[in-house]
Amino acid sequence: MVSRDASPSPVPPPSTLSSPTPETPPGASSRTSRLWRPALAGVAAALAGLGAAELAAGLFAPAGNPILAVGAVVVDLAPGWLKELVISLFGTGDKVVLIVSVALGAVLLAAAAGVLEFLRPPAGRVIVAASGTLAVAAVLTRANAAPFDAMPAVVAMVVAAVVLTLLIVTLRRMPAGAPASAPDRRRFLAYAGAGAGLGLLAAIGGQMISAGVRATDAARARFTLPTPAVAAAPVPAGAALDIPGLAPLITPNADFYRIDTALQVPRIDPGAWTLKITGMVENEVELSFAELLALPLEESTTTLTCVSNDVGGDLIGNATWLGYPIRELLARAKPRADADMVLSRSEDGWTASTPLGVLIDDRNAILAVGMNGEPLPLEHGYPVRMVVPGLYGYVSATKWVVELHVTRFDQETAYWTSRGWTERGPVKLSSRIDVPRQNVQMPAGPVTVAGVAWSQHVGIRAVDVRVDDGGWNAATLADAISADTWRQWTWVWPAASGRHTLTVRATDAAGQVQTSTVRDVLPDGATGLHSIPVTVG
Numbered sequence: 001m002v003s004r005d006a007s008p009s010p011v012p013p014p015s016t017l018s019s020p021t022p023e024t025p026p027g028a029s030s031r032t033s034r035l036w037r038p039a040l041a042g043v044a045a046a047l048a049g050l051g052a053a054e055l056a057a058g059l060f061a062p063a064g065n066p067i068l069a070v071g072a073v074v075v076d077l078a079p080g081w082l083k084e085l086v087i088s089l090f091g092t093g094d095k096v097v098l099i100v101s102v103a104l105g106a107v108l109l110a111a112a113a114g115v116l117e118f119l120r121p122p123a124g125r126v127i128v129a130a131s132g133t134l135a136v137a138a139v140l141t142r143a144n145a146a147p148f149d150a151m152p153a154v155v156a157m158v159v160a161a162v163v164l165t166l167l168i169v170t171l172r173r174m175p176a177g178a179p180a181s182a183p184d185r186r187r188f189l190a191y192a193g194a195g196a197g198l199g200l201l202a203a204i205g206g207q208m209i210s211a212g213v214r215a216t217d218a219a220r221a222r223f224t225l226p227t228p229a230v231a232a233a234p235v236p237a238g239a240a241l242d243i244p245g246l247a248p249l250i251t252p253n254a255d256f257y258r259i260d261t262a263l264q265v266p267r268i269d270p271g272a273w274t275l276k277i278t279g280m281v282e283n284e285v286e287l288s289f290a291e292l293l294a295l296p297l298e299e300s301t302t303t304l305t306c307v308s309n310d311v312g313g314d315l316i317g318n319a320t321w322l323g324y325p326i327r328e329l330l331a332r333a334k335p336r337a338d339a340d341m342v343l344s345r346s347e348d349g350w351t352a353s354t355p356l357g358v359l360i361d362d363r364n365a366i367l368a369v370g371m372n373g374e375p376l377p378l379e380h381g382y383p384v385r386m387v388v389p390g391l392y393g394y395v396s397a398t399k400w401v402v403e404l405h406v407t408r409f410d411q412e413t414a415y416w417t418s419r420g421w422t423e424r425g426p427v428k429l430s431s432r433i434d435v436p437r438q439n440v441q442m443p444a445g446p447v448t449v450a451g452v453a454w455s456q457h458v459g460i461r462a463v464d465v466r467v468d469d470g471g472w473n474a475a476t477l478a479d480a481i482s483a484d485t486w487r488q489w490t491w492v493w494p495a496a497s498g499r500h501t502l503t504v505r506a507t508d509a510a511g512q513v514q515t516s517t518v519r520d521v522l523p524d525g526a527t528g529l530h531s532i533p534v535t536v537g
């Protein structure tokens with residue numbers, strides 16, 4: 001007897017339900033005819049759980065799809081002859097066969113779990129937990145798996161366990177011994193149907209979302225950047241210092257900082273992408289991706305900085321962008337004389353307010369399609385983003401851009417400017433020590449100190465380094481690519497034993513010296529000098 005007999009619950013023990021009793025009409029109570037409902041409960045619970053996982057994976061963790069992960073493990077573990085057999089029988093349909101097999105296996109297991117949960121609780125939940133754990137293991141043993149990728153499998157496990165428990169409890173409430181009453185039968189079927197149906201809907205939703213992911217990835221992979229009409233000026237030989245630990249002059253795409261509000265990277269079909277120029281303009285303009293690519297595109301190297309970059313922080317990167325000048329597109333649209341701002345909008349609804357003046361002056365404000373010789377990476381704005389030298393990203397660098405709305409600062413605010421950040425965000429003159437790392441210990445003698453300094457669109461004229469409270473020592477500047485990029489610098493320090501503090505300070509091309517006044521990043525960017533403690537000897 002199971003322990004449930006001792007419980008005060010009015011629910012009859014499962015064994016009573018599964019064995020004929022005197023009140024049972026003859027023929028209506030064979031074991032099999034009673035067990036199809038628990039089996040159905042198991043299947044419904046599995047569909048609900050797997051559907052929820054499909055949706056969770058499609059939305060947040062494409063690499064965490066438990067069915068695909070288990071399928072991949074099956075492929076890895078399957079003997080060679082079986083793989084060959086499947087491929088020879090089904091050809092390129094092999095992946096479909098694999099996925100359908102895994103899903104069918106899950107459903108059969110679930111039916112068994114339903115029956116066991118009914119006969120011997122919590123045996124069904126134990127099966128659910130064990131399969132969920134195996135799915136988590138399958139996901140996490142895939143190449144490049146991140147811990148978060150386990151999330152959909154965990155969702156599947158929890159949803160399936162909860163739905164299974166609810167359905168089995170509903171079954172137990174049915175009177176024992178007698179054929180279930182019509183309302184009871186209907187209630188159970190309604191619950192089971194709802195679990196299975198919602199699961200199927202969630203699975204379809206997840207598929208549609210991840211199908212979008214696949215389509216965008218494939219489109220990006222097929223896309224080759226057009227040849228620039230104007231290539232980037234060659235980087236001067238003396239612009240890049242070869243010092244280990246110093247940020248490279250051009251930041252590789254994979255290392256480029258990423259800041260945005262997108263929980264899920266927008267996936268845009270470039271074939272469907274258009275840019276609209278709207279608002280206070282004489283002519284509204286609409287441009288397709290093909291039309292943009294057909295324009296004479298120009299390369300330019302620009303350093304992008306986030307307003308949230310702390311003194312000494314790394315929310316800054318330098319890339320060679322391929323794009324088309326926004327001023328040319330605005331010239332087609334003809335902004336009205338009283339307009340003073342362009343509110344750029346991304347596919348996911350984020351906005352930035354950029355002064356109209358900096359978009360139509362001679363600086364290289366561009367609609368970019370390329371980053372360091374590659375199509376924009378998805379997380380950096382594929383297929384099109386804005387890059388504006390001299391302004392922080394929150395007021396200029398709209399990724400996944402779809403609209404330029406010409407307007408006025410006194411009429412509209414943007415995503416961050418309506419959350420306490422200033423409406424205009426010129427990048428502040430700043431500098432950073434990259435080498436040595438702070439708190440390192442090194443021997444006395446000559447020590448190479450090096451870093452970067454930036455004041456986009458103004459340029460850097462000088463960098464000085466100070467040891468403790470001593471005087472300022474002029475650093476050697478590497479050559480500049482342009483005023484729009486950061487500049488590397490180095491200084492050789494004759495280091496004496498003891499604990500010391502190194503401090504850096506830049507001077508811009510207009511003669512302004514970097515302030516030592518410490519300010520937080522809010523509302524318009526941090527100020528202060530970067531200092532690092534080091535130990536010599």
Ligand SMILES: Nc1nc2c(c(=O)[nH]1)N[C@H]1C(S)=C(S)[C@@H](COP(=O)(O)O)O[C@H]1N2
Nearest residue numbers: 257258259260261306346350393394397399
């Ligand atoms: N669509 C969109 N574009 C955006 C943002 C965003 O949240 N959404 N963040 C901006 C901010 S604050 C910065 S600093 C830059 C960062 O660009 P990156 O991620 O390519 O480095 O993008 C800008 N463009």
Ligand SMILES: [Mo]
Nearest residue numbers: 306307393394
């Ligand atoms: Mo930012």
